[in-house]
Amino acid sequence: MSEFLRDYLLVVFFLVLAGALVFGMLGAGSLLRPSRSQPQKYLTYESGVDPVGLGWSQSNIRYYVFALLFVMFDVEAVFIFPWATRLEAYGTFGLVEMAIFIFILALGLAYAWRKGVLRWI
Amino acid sequence: MSPAAVLSGLLAVEVPYWASSVIKLGVVALLVPTAALVLGYVFLLKMMSFMQSRLGPMEAGPYGTLQLLADGLKFIQKEDIFPEKADRTVFALAPLVVLISTFLIYVVIPTGPDAVVAQLDVGIFYALAVSSLSVVGILMAGWASANKYALMGGLRAAGQLIAYELPLVLAVMGVVIQAGTLDLQKIVAAQAQGEIFGWDGIGNPFILTQFAGFFIFLVAVQAELTQPPFDMPVAESEIVGGYQVEYTGFRFLFFFMGEFGTAFAFAALAAVLFLGGWALPWGDLEHWAFNIAGPAIMLVKVLAVAALIFWFRFTYPRLREDQLQRMAWKFLIPLSLANIVVTGIFKVAL
Numbered sequence: 213m214s215e216f217l218r219d220y221l222l223v224v225f226f227l228v229l230a231g232a233l234v235f236g237m238l239g240a241g242s243l244l245r246p247s248r249s250q251p252q253k254y255l256t257y258e259s260g261v262d263p264v265g266l267g268w269s270q271s272n273i274r275y276y277v278f279a280l281l282f283v284m285f286d287v288e289a290v291f292i293f294p295w296a297t298r299l300e301a302y303g304t305f306g307l308v309e310m311a312i313f314i315f316i317l318a319l320g321l322a323y324a325w326r327k328g329v330l331r332w333i
Numbered sequence: 334m335s336p337a338a339v340l341s342g343l344l345a346v347e348v349p350y351w352a353s354s355v356i357k358l359g360v361v362a363l364l365v366p367t368a369a370l371v372l373g374y375v376f377l378l379k380m381m382s383f384m385q386s387r388l389g390p391m392e393a394g395p396y397g398t399l400q401l402l403a404d405g406l407k408f409i410q411k412e413d414i415f416p417e418k419a420d421r422t423v424f425a426l427a428p429l430v431v432l433i434s435t436f437l438i439y440v441v442i443p444t445g446p447d448a449v450v451a452q453l454d455v456g457i458f459y460a461l462a463v464s465s466l467s468v469v470g471i472l473m474a475g476w477a478s479a480n481k482y483a484l485m486g487g488l489r490a491a492g493q494l495i496a497y498e499l500p501l502v503l504a505v506m507g508v509v510i511q512a513g514t515l516d517l518q519k520i521v522a523a524q525a526q527g528e529i530f531g532w533d534g535i536g537n538p539f540i541l542t543q544f545a546g547f548f549i550f551l552v553a554v555q556a557e558l559t560q561p562p563f564d565m566p567v568a569e570s571e572i573v574g575g576y577q578v579e580y581t582g583f584r585f586l587f588f589f590m591g592e593f594g595t596a597f598a599f600a601a602l603a604a605v606l607f608l609g610g611w612a613l614p615w616g617d618l619e620h621w622a623f624n625i626a627g628p629a630i631m632l633v634k635v636l637a638v639a640a641l642i643f644w645f646r647f648t649y650p651r652l653r654e655d656q657l658q659r660m661a662w663k664f665l666i667p668l669s670l671a672n673i674v675v676t677g678i679f680k681v682a683l
Contacts, residue, residue: 218350219451222357223440226450229358230436234429234587241409241583254417256480257578267418267479275492278658282495285666289502292673293458296509299680307681314670321666330662332655 277329288317357450361439369593370401375636376643377593384647411582416479419579423477428580428587430470435591437463438598443518444611445627446619456517457509460602461502464557467591468494471566474588475576486575489654490559490566496661497556497563503669504549507676508539508606521610522618536614540607542679545672547607549665551638554599555645556657558592562649563657597635600642604634 256263292310299306324330348356378400382389390397415421440463441456443449453459468491475487509515512523527537540547556563567575577588604610611627612618652660 219453222354222451223437225354225358226361226436226440227433229362230433231429233362233436234432237409237583238413241413244410245412245582246410247412253412253414256416256418256478257573258481259573267481267484268476269481269484271484271488275488278492278496278662281662282499285499286495286502289499289506292503292506293509293515296506296673297513297515299510299677300513304681307677310677311674314674318667318670321662325663330659332658 274332281324281329284320285317288313361436361450365436365439365594365597366590368597369590372593372597372639372643373401373589374398376639380640380643381647405586408582408586413584414579414581416579418479420477420479423473424579425584427470427474427477428584428591430473431467431591432470432587432594434463434466434470435594435598437466438595438602441517442598442601443521443605443627444631445624446518446621448611448624448627449518452516452518455515457505457520457602457606458515460517460598461498461505464595464599465494465498467595468498470591471576474580478576478579480579482572482574482578483576486566486568486572486578489572490576492654493556493559493563493566493657493661496658497553497665500549500661500665500669501553501557503666503673504543504546504553505606506669506673507543507546510673510676510680511539511542517605517610521605521612524609525612525614525618533614536609536612538607538609543607543672543676545668546676547603549669549672550603550607551641551645552660552665554596554603555642556661557599558596558642560592560596560642560646562645562652564651565654565657568651596639596642600635600638601631603638604631608634608638610634 256267258264291313295302295306295310302309374397378389378397390400393399393403415424438460440450441453441460443452471490471494472487475483475485475490478484478487508520512520514520514523524538525536527533529535529537529541559566567577572578577585580588611623611631613626613630616623
């Protein structure tokens with residue numbers, strides 16, 4: 213197997229390691245911990261009061277808008293990475309190119325800002 | 334034979350792939366919980382206590398050193414409770430996802446010329462990518478608990494983590510531009526062999542040129558760890574622990590381990606990116622002795638960065654949800670974009 217694949221195989225090993233650690237510790241715990249079942253223990257916690265309604269309740273739409281904005285900016289960050297490693301080779305051309313790109317991006321942020329999307333209340 | 338010759342001989346031994354993998358897995362499996370314990374004891378228990386004019390734990394072990402182990406023993410005896418309304422599978426898997434994200438960061442952190450788990454070409458990009466996996470775990474925990482506090486905490490955490498993910502990634506971009514590579518080993522080398530206006534006395538640690546990047550990185554890390562002042566997602570006084578509220582015993586402990594293990598990993602990343610990593614600017618970087626000195630040098634730098642992170646934690650009051658979103662989107666992101674452009678101009682012009 214090539215060196216390249218071996219390095220990524222290690223990543224998979226670490227994934228398995230984390231799983232083994234979690235299940236191993238929980239398994240060891242199951243030998244030590246008590247299990248005394250009482251229906252009250254499995255109630256949803258609501259500061260000691262009986263839970264009202266469903267736990268899955270409605271929440272603020274703002275989170276959704278921020279998530280959309282995030283996707284936009286994150287994709288653009290992925291685009292900047294390869295450019296950043298090669299800037300020396302691209303020189304002024306690459307710099308001007310990216311400056312235009314970042315300007316357009318900043319314009320997008322300014323638009324969202326102006327529209328009041330970034331305001332929480 | 335002199336001890337130095339024995340050591341260099343030992344390090345030169347060719348180890349087969351499976352054996353080196355087992356060693357690496359063993360080292361990291363020990364390192365992550367130890368790192369969490371050390372940070373928890375030194376900073377969370379002791380430094381915070383001294384800052385607040387109290388002693389902190391003193392009973393378990395000398396100066397309370399075994400306090401966290403005692404806590405662990407307590408956690409292992411706690412009953413494993415699944416709320417009846419909860420989505421059981423997702424509820425059980427959420428701590429695992431958080432912990433996986435922590436473990437995977439450690440794969441690329443270099444502590445010496447050969448003392449690294451895997452030298453990936455995309456190093457820092459990979460580290461940032463896997464660190465953001467924890468958002469998924471936290472959102473899973475928040476949703477699967479079927480609890481109003483947990484759902485609110487999970488959503489706040491997700492909103493905060495993605496908002497600060499961007500400044501984190503963009504702040505690193507300045508370092509990548511300067512070093513011209515994503516490979517963490519090459520970033521270390523670039524700093525050790527760099528020079529400041531032709532003077533190579535101390536190399537060129539990127540904190541000197543990327544001080545804005547370092548500042549943004551630290552603030553973003555603080556938010557990624559959901560530590561005060563960015564602890565809206567777990568705010569005890571209003572949503573009693575947020576997404577962790579329904580977790581008991583070891584499952585709860587995994588979140589704690591994830592948080593402090595990640596704090597250690599991020600401090601290590603900051604040390605590599607901005608403080609020169611395991612290398613010293615003098616001497617041959619390929620020298621075998623760096624495989625032994627490297628981890629020690631790294632540890633000093635990591636603890637220094639961690640001290641800074643925890644100092645912020647104990648100093649500032651909590652930000653409100655709208656304040657922290659405003660800080661990310663209206664201050665840190667424009668600042669980091671400007672940092673990229675300025676770094677690029679300097680890179681091309683000089």
